[in-house]
Amino acid sequence: MVDVVLSIRDLHKIYSGGVHAVKGVSFDVHEGESVAVIGSSGSGKSTVLRCINRLIEPTEGVIELRGEQINTPLADVNQVRSRIGMVFQSFELFSHLKVLDNITLGLRHVRGMSKSKAEEVALDVLERVDMLERIEAYPGNLSGGQKQRVAIARALAMKPEVILFDEPTSALDPELIGSVLKTIRGLADEGMTMLIVTHEINFARDVADRIVYLDHGQVAEEGPSSIINEPKTERLQKFLSSMHEDKISEDIENELVNTQADHGYVPDGTGNRPRS
Amino acid sequence: MNSASPGIERIFSWSSIDSKSRVVILVSILLICSIPHSSGQETITGWNEAESWTDYDLNAAVIHGEIIWVFGDSGIVRLSEDSGATWQNHTNLGDANLISADSYENSMAVISSEGIIYMKDDFESEWITIDSSQTGMKSVALTGATSLVIVGNEGAIWQYTDQTWWNRTTSFTENLHDVDFNGDEDGLVVGDSGTILATDDGGTTWDYRESPDPDCSIVSISYFNPYRMFAVSDSGQILYSTSPGGFEWQLREIESAGYNTTLATNLSSIDVVSSSRILFTGPDGYLGLSLDQGLNVEINILPTGVNTSFNDHAMFDYVSGIVVGDSGVILFTDRAGENEDIGFQIPDYNNFGEFVEYADDMLLSGFIATVKIVLFGILLGFTIGVILAMLKTAPTSFKNILERYSTNQIRALGAVCLIIGLWLLYTGVNRFPELQLEGLEYIFTPVGDPQGFAMFALGLGIVAISIQFILADKKLSGPIFKVRPLNSLATVYTDFFRNTPLIVQFMFIHFGLRLGMRIQQLMEGTFGDPGIDGIDYFFYGDRTFLSAIFTLGLNSGAYQCETIRGAISAIPSGQMEAGRSIGLTYLGTMRLVIMPQAIRICIPPIGNEMVNLVLNSSLAMVIGYSELSRQGKLMIATTFQIFSAWGLVMISYFVVTWTLALLLRRLEEKTKIPGLGISGGA
Ligand SMILES: Nc1ncnc2c1ncn2[C@@H]1O[C@H](COP(=O)(O)OP(=O)(O)O)[C@@H](O)[C@H]1O
Ligand SMILES: [Mg+2]
Numbered sequence: 001m002v003d004v005v006l007s008i009r010d011l012h013k014i015y016s017g018g019v020h021a022v023k024g025v026s027f028d029v030h031e032g033e034s035v036a037v038i039g040s041s042g043s044g045k046s047t048v049l050r051c052i053n054r055l056i057e058p059t060e061g062v063i064e065l066r067g068e069q070i071n072t073p074l075a076d077v078n079q080v081r082s083r084i085g086m087v088f089q090s091f092e093l094f095s096h097l098k099v100l101d102n103i104t105l106g107l108r109h110v111r112g113m114s115k116s117k118a119e120e121v122a123l124d125v126l127e128r129v130d131m132l133e134r135i136e137a138y139p140g141n142l143s144g145g146q147k148q149r150v151a152i153a154r155a156l157a158m159k160p161e162v163i164l165f166d167e168p169t170s171a172l173d174p175e176l177i178g179s180v181l182k183t184i185r186g187l188a189d190e191g192m193t194m195l196i197v198t199h200e201i202n203f204a205r206d207v208a209d210r211i212v213y214l215d216h217g218q219v220a221e222e223g224p225s226s227i228i229n230e231p232k233t234e235r236l237q238k239f240l241s242s243m244h245e246d247k248i249s250e251d252i253e254n255e256l257v258n259t260q261a262d263h264g265y266v267p268d269g270t271g272n273r274p275r276s
Numbered sequence: 277m278n279s280a281s282p283g284i285e286r287i288f289s290w291s292s293i294d295s296k297s298r299v300v301i302l303v304s305i306l307l308i309c310s311i312p313h314s315s316g317q318e319t320i321t322g323w324n325e326a327e328s329w330t331d332y333d334l335n336a337a338v339i340h341g342e343i344i345w346v347f348g349d350s351g352i353v354r355l356s357e358d359s360g361a362t363w364q365n366h367t368n369l370g371d372a373n374l375i376s377a378d379s380y381e382n383s384m385a386v387i388s389s390e391g392i393i394y395m396k397d398d399f400e401s402e403w404i405t406i407d408s409s410q411t412g413m414k415s416v417a418l419t420g421a422t423s424l425v426i427v428g429n430e431g432a433i434w435q436y437t438d439q440t441w442w443n444r445t446t447s448f449t450e451n452l453h454d455v456d457f458n459g460d461e462d463g464l465v466v467g468d469s470g471t472i473l474a475t476d477d478g479g480t481t482w483d484y485r486e487s488p489d490p491d492c493s494i495v496s497i498s499y500f501n502p503y504r505m506f507a508v509s510d511s512g513q514i515l516y517s518t519s520p521g522g523f524e525w526q527l528r529e530i531e532s533a534g535y536n537t538t539l540a541t542n543l544s545s546i547d548v549v550s551s552s553r554i555l556f557t558g559p560d561g562y563l564g565l566s567l568d569q570g571l572n573v574e575i576n577i578l579p580t581g582v583n584t585s586f587n588d589h590a591m592f593d594y595v596s597g598i599v600v601g602d603s604g605v606i607l608f609t610d611r612a613g614e615n616e617d618i619g620f621q622i623p624d625y626n627n628f629g630e631f632v633e634y635a636d637d638m639l640l641s642g643f644i645a646t647v648k649i650v651l652f653g654i655l656l657g658f659t660i661g662v663i664l665a666m667l668k669t670a671p672t673s674f675k676n677i678l679e680r681y682s683t684n685q686i687r688a689l690g691a692v693c694l695i696i697g698l699w700l701l702y703t704g705v706n707r708f709p710e711l712q713l714e715g716l717e718y719i720f721t722p723v724g725d726p727q728g729f730a731m732f733a734l735g736l737g738i739v740a741i742s743i744q745f746i747l748a749d750k751k752l753s754g755p756i757f758k759v760r761p762l763n764s765l766a767t768v769y770t771d772f773f774r775n776t777p778l779i780v781q782f783m784f785i786h787f788g789l790r791l792g793m794r795i796q797q798l799m800e801g802t803f804g805d806p807g808i809d810g811i812d813y814f815f816y817g818d819r820t821f822l823s824a825i826f827t828l829g830l831n832s833g834a835y836q837c838e839t840i841r842g843a844i845s846a847i848p849s850g851q852m853e854a855g856r857s858i859g860l861t862y863l864g865t866m867r868l869v870i871m872p873q874a875i876r877i878c879i880p881p882i883g884n885e886m887v888n889l890v891l892n893s894s895l896a897m898v899i900g901y902s903e904l905s906r907q908g909k910l911m912i913a914t915t916f917q918i919f920s921a922w923g924l925v926m927i928s929y930f931v932v933t934w935t936l937a938l939l940l941r942r943l944e945e946k947t948k949i950p951g952l953g954i955s956g957g958a
Contacts, residue, residue, distance in 0.1 A: 055856065074680060078859050086853075096872045106858035154858065
């Protein structure tokens, strides 16, 4: 039996406005496993992720990281967060810092590394996301795909036990999505434990070991990635067919990655604003 | 590869400044530090030295008609007919030391250490010699044309009247040092162990008066009128009584000595010359003058070369007279010995150039004084602004603070707080009736009884909070738990400073709270006397400077806070989440992620605040700080060139604000984040 890294038990979240966004969600993420969370907009995916990272407090339920409950006032929240990486839809790079300093910030101020040691680690992770060429650039001068890869590197640098992705490609122009997905796929191959909220159904099917389908704040279906081809519940079926109407070609990912379309791309400052 | 972050620290770091700018900065700092505060002004003595033709110690001086008489050791007598400027010899009176003298209408009396009394009962008459055959006499006072009272050692009091000697010694046997009468009935005597005796029948019977300090040795007394009685002790205390008959005596808390009850110098005599003006003498070359009944005592500067023990004054009126001392020293004055500030003569202007040349010095010192308070005011204001903005944006609510405790613990805390709160409330409210206020006047309680009001307000707050603690449920859903206490504190501060006029704040802080004085005393205690120039003087030599920078800083902070807070909320919330998600603490994220971005955004509006601060700094003139506007006023006082003076001042202000605006524009360009537009988002 593989270790359970993250365990979520009967999670509820009622926002102060009264919205019951998450209604009793439970699932596990095992060591080295990639779990994709899918579901329509507003189904509570982000809420679950933010509860795990303690950016918000769940109303009820238990979240355990390697068997320790982390959602109690007694747990050291900063220590918990530094063990859980987070990649946001809108990148959230520190725009006043160069790429390299974006990565070293946490290493130096959370991990207490010296500047040179931190830069060593930073260069290492930047190489893994293929961003070595742009370490002196400011985030404002990067393309969306590059930004997201730097954000992934920032999370990776902290050597987290699990990385949470919240729609990492939703704010990207279609032609920039490929490079980011490729990076995540690379991490999956290396055996990184990941929880990925995504709308890229094909990517989820190919990369994820397991799929969790959320609907109206509940786990409507959960199973191996094969459930995407053979959904058991009607709700997932409906969701998948609605997704296919958006029809992203199965080849687009490979095609774009191969041509390295966004490499070295400098935006003209008009695009790449985060979408909600 | 070595990529320093472009954080605020780098923008202000020494290494990032090019060599030309370094020279400019260094020269400016040197200039600011090297210019003394009030240049061109000098203080000179108010005393002139007269030739006395003797080296004997002179002990007593007395005015008899138009003539001043001076008596000294070995029977020395000198007299002056021109208010003390030139002196003539007079036949010695015996060969014993003459120690005390007094005059009364047409009569005059002198006593010697051998107990011989020399008297004149008219201006023209000869000296009459009376041998009392007593020793230990100290001081004499005439109570009539031929009647007098003499005091001496071991409580001795003698009365000479109708050609007869009476011994009026009382049961108090301390050594007595001085006697003084107001009229011929009312008199006072002082001596060791704080002894004060009073008579109302010309010296026949004496009553004891309660002393404010039974340990001091009172050496001199001056009975000016029934409401103004002053005495001094040899250890530098000033005693005073304002009750007719001298029934109640108090020690003066001397403002100029930091509200101490001693001048920190030894004293030998006191002369009250008007209802507010007092002259003091002391050993070791001490002459002091107070213009406000001893609240503030200014040390007289002495003519060069004079340094002796002074013994007695003789004053014609409240300004002209003499002082005598050991080794034959006589000084005369026509301004009560007051120090005189000289400098800034009114020149005769032929053209504008000459006026400017004259005004330059004052303008420059005002300019530097303004720049000084502006620089420190900006630093302080910005710091306070940042702190307040952080407090206002702090998300910590009572719920965050308390959620780790069980409901029962919170209820217990509530119960304890309720008791404390009720006690504070009760005690505070109970103090209010003492203020004797009515109705609406109660809004002034914070001034009338700050402590009581603080207890009342604190108690009220604690009671309101604790009741909700007691009613707390498991979810901590009561309204109080959403309250952010840090935010509330900061709001009280900013509301206060933004809803009162700056000019009143200046006066309240400087004159009311005496903040400048308190800080100066604190600094003196830590770093020693500031002296009159150098770096210590620069920082805490001037109280008005301290009050001015704190008022400007505290006020500006309240305004800057809102600007900075706006900038903080303009940073997308995702930045905070991103910082926290890599494990930074809230404060760490604020410092490393939010603030560096927020400060950049708010440079333009903060710049406006700073320009406002420069303009507001002109109000510092109301507390007497010699900045530009005040210098302008002074310039007009000495030159009457109203148009030109205010014109120069105005241009000087413009130079300051314009330079500041340029610097800020440069700073804005330097700190611009590449690839980031005006939106400032992520
Ligand atoms: N901060 C919030 N306050 C109130 N309601 C919220 C908040 N964030 C999200 N919600 C609501 O919670 C539900 C789930 O939101 P979310 O978790 O963001 O969904 P998803 O990420 O799956 O699109 C939505 O109905 C949304 O409107
Ligand atoms: Mg979402």
